[in-house]
Amino acid sequence: MELDDPESNISQIWRRVRAWGMENNGDSFPSPSKDQEWLFSEPPQWSLSEEDMVAISTSGSNRIDDHVSRRMARGGILPDGTHISLAGGSFYVDGHPCRIPYKGLIKMLKRHPTVCQSINWRQLLRSVDLALNRRQLRSNYGNRGSPVLHPATEIVASNVIDSYLMMEMLRRMSPRAPRLAFSSRRWFRGCAWLSRWDSMLSNRVRGLQEDDMKVPVTLIEKDGKLFLRVRRNRGWKRIELESDPRTWEVIVTWALSPPDHDDHRRLRTLQQHIFADSQMSMVEDTDLNGIRFLREVISNNERASLDFENGQIVVEGTSGLKYVVMPGMGGHNTRFIVTPLRESRRRNNPPFGPAGWARMRQRMHNGHDSICIVETPQLRRLVLGDALGSITLSLLDDLQSSQHINTLSAHIRRHRPREPVHPHIQQHNRAIELRQLLERNIVEQQRIRVTESFPRLFSVLLRLPLGSRVTFTAMNRDNTPNVRFDDCETSFRTRNINDRTVMYRLLEAAGWTRDREEEVVRGVTRIYIRTGTGERDLGNAVEQISELLEPRVTANGIRVIPGPIWRFFERENPGTGHLLPGTDEYIR
Structure with missing residues (x-):
């Protein structure tokens, strides 16, 4: 100014x-x-x-x-x-x-x-x-x-x-x-x-x-x-x-x-x-945490999505009914409005929305058609993002939530299709949803990385014949694999410096050495060749590798797997041979 x-x-x-x-x-x-x-x-x-x-x-x-x-x-x-x-x-x-x-x-x-x-x-x-x-x-x-x-x-x-x-x-x-x-x-x-x-x-x-x-x-x-x-x-x-x-x-x-x-x-x-x-902070830390929570709820559930055009959250419950959640002044001074999804209203809206009396009638109709869900005292103490995330989670499992919310129960009874979802199908859908949530969980991803991905990669390094080569380049910005083998379809992607350190120890334990002459021929850095089979007893090497991976299976001071990590790795050298099932492919 x-x-x-x-x-x-x-x-x-x-x-x-x-x-x-x-x-x-x-x-x-x-x-x-x-x-x-x-x-x-x-x-x-x-x-x-x-x-x-x-x-x-x-x-x-x-x-x-x-x-x-x-x-x-x-x-x-x-x-x-x-x-x-x-x-x-x-x-x-x-x-x-x-x-x-x-x-x-x-x-x-x-x-x-x-x-x-x-x-x-x-x-x-x-x-x-x-x-x-x-x-x-x-x-x-x-x-x-x-x-x-x-x-x-x-x-x-x-x-x-x-x-x-x-x-x-x-x-x-x-x-x-x-x-x-x-x-x-x-x-x-x-x-x-x-x-x-x-x-x-x-x-x-x-x-x-x-x-x-x-x-x-x-x-x-x-x-x-x-x-x-x-x-x-x-x-x-x-x-x-x-x-x-x-x-x-x-x-x-x-x-x-x-x-x-x-x-x-x-x-x-x-x-x-x-x-x-x-300097003014545009958004407080508590609100930022609430926004992150809401984003995780929506991104981790396939039945929830953001409708940017209309500024609302679209949720499909386990009952098969769909809902719209919008921030706004609802009944009993709640900070959100929940209404059934009306596709006809969204299709008929002009580019700039209705105007004049049409807009007034629509706004009044929206208020009368909403489902009254009252915020509990505990929910009112949370910021808006946490409140929206909580109501979205409740609507995702609307059949369970309706046991505690009378207005939601009445809406489901009136509008749910006459043919109810079979309990076995409902349980199957719920199991799939829980599995998807688990796969997207950061702690679970680290557990899979430590107990499944690296042990499978180690088995490939141990079984490939002498003279085999592997290219181990820097991490790619497009998240494509940076570990590729010449003699099989196995590929792998390192994600951080800890991954690379573990990779170096795996190569060393399995008898792989750097092939600088081949690097000059191909014009690529970090090409390794298998010149030996490594020690027959891999116990010491595996224990050292397990120590590198140990911090990754601890979350908030709690260890997420029982027993030592080394029990997931092969401790006796199997020698060259056929690759194990599920390893001649991209290892996540």
């Missing part, structure tokens, strides 16, 4: 923002117009005393004295002729409701009287009021940090507002801080941020939708002060905007600009990076 590295000093940051705005956003608002007439004498200049501000801040619990209330209701004018008044606990600008950070406004009028003379207060205050709109969207992760509709939505995308309000009404919920008397577009005529919207919309073929208007919370008004939500070293905080109208003009213009505009991106950079010295 073009602020010349102000570090995280708040005052210095605001000065740089103000200077940048004066140089690049000097025409954010049109010049004020003072050509207005008063029916009676011109009102006094607007101001508030300390007692007035205390009365306003405590008006929620203490009634304002009548004489003070009448005086503030008469109001006063700002330098550009804008009239401000207070009635019924709300501020009004030229007779229209408007949220005004009055403490910050008073500071600006006192500290910068000359600058305030050239400010278009009518449009600035109404733009601040518009930027304070917070229409919270139903987040997939609860309300914490959830996005809001862009505050300019009611001006530039009334269709999105209509859909939002209708959804809130159908849910029998009230929108957060509803304002049914929307701002008028003509109030902001000549503002730079509105011109940017008009320029963007003139080049669009498709109208704006809700997804186009999602933005994070930016400005907040509290106790008569205007705050910007920013990230500090210890998390997200509210920082009061500098009491200078030029700074307010810059920040408000950035906040109301289209999300893809450079100025709106500058505001996000200001919020997320400029006020903090430390």
Whole structure:
């Protein structure tokens, strides 16, 4: 960002923002117009005393004295002729409701009287009021940090507002801080941020939708002060905007600009990076672990898959029924929504999804058609990835899970095919699934490597005739075998330095030596030739090889195989002869 590295000093940051705005956003608002007439004498200049501000801040619990209330209701004018008044606990600008950070406004009028003379207060205050709109969207992760509709939505995308309000009404919920008397577009005529919207919309073929208007919370008004939500070293905080109208003009213009505009991106950079010295971790370690768990659940089960196009997890249970799992606010405030898979809905969706009333009806229908699965207290303590992984595992074995989830049991009874799966077939399918899970388990892969793969490879090295050659190259990036024999179909792939070390000891014990002359002829390194049969008693060599493999059969301090490793290897040299069954092939 073009602020010349102000570090995280708040005052210095605001000065740089103000200077940048004066140089690049000097025409954010049109010049004020003072050509207005008063029916009676011109009102006094607007101001508030300390007692007035205390009365306003405590008006929620203490009634304002009548004489003070009448005086503030008469109001006063700002330098550009804008009239401000207070009635019924709300501020009004030229007779229209408007949220005004009055403490910050008073500071600006006192500290910068000359600058305030050239400010278009009518449009600035109404733009601040518009930027304070917070229409919270139903987040997939609860309300914490959830996005809001862009505050300019009611001006530039009334269709999105209509859909939002209708959804809130159908849910029998009230929108957060509803304002049914929307701002008028003509109030902001000549503002730079509105011109940017008009320029963007003139080049669009498709109208704006809700997804186009999602933005994070930016400005907040509290106790008569205007705050910007920013990230500090210890998390997200509210920082009061500098009491200078030029700074307010810059920040408000950035906040109301289209999300893809450079100025709106500058505001996000200001919020997320400029006020903090430390780098922000986009995803916490606990969430990363949850994502890894979810990925392992999906990748290790053939009946679970990710539908990237629709942003959902598709699961087929042991009952034969299919389900869709999506992150979202479900019944009883669960963090996921489970619905039966509807292929017709996926086929009929247009490229950009339904819009308007069609989208609203679909979203409501999805909610009514979902299977209510309530999170247990133990599950609620887990991060979202762990919760999604757990519910996916439950649906994979939906017949077993239905014994504990009544709603799932009812769904299976209603929709399961009339011909039930035979118990033997079900057990067979379950056995295949467990075998697949076991084969993909890292510990099991190491056990197979130690107790089966290397002993089979050793038997080949012991039985091939004298003069046989084997090529042992570096590990291949494409995971193809790097150990190949000239006189048989056996091949093998080393995966790490431990594999290579074990391979060297196997070659040495079986009487294989390096054939450098053949390497020169073929132009390949690491070619071995069998020049001897090795020791008759292989016990010592096998025990040394077993010591190299020992760490690989221990997981979390637990040894996964009983007895010593050397018992899986041949301890007496069999001599040359026919290869054993299952060894004249690729050894995994």
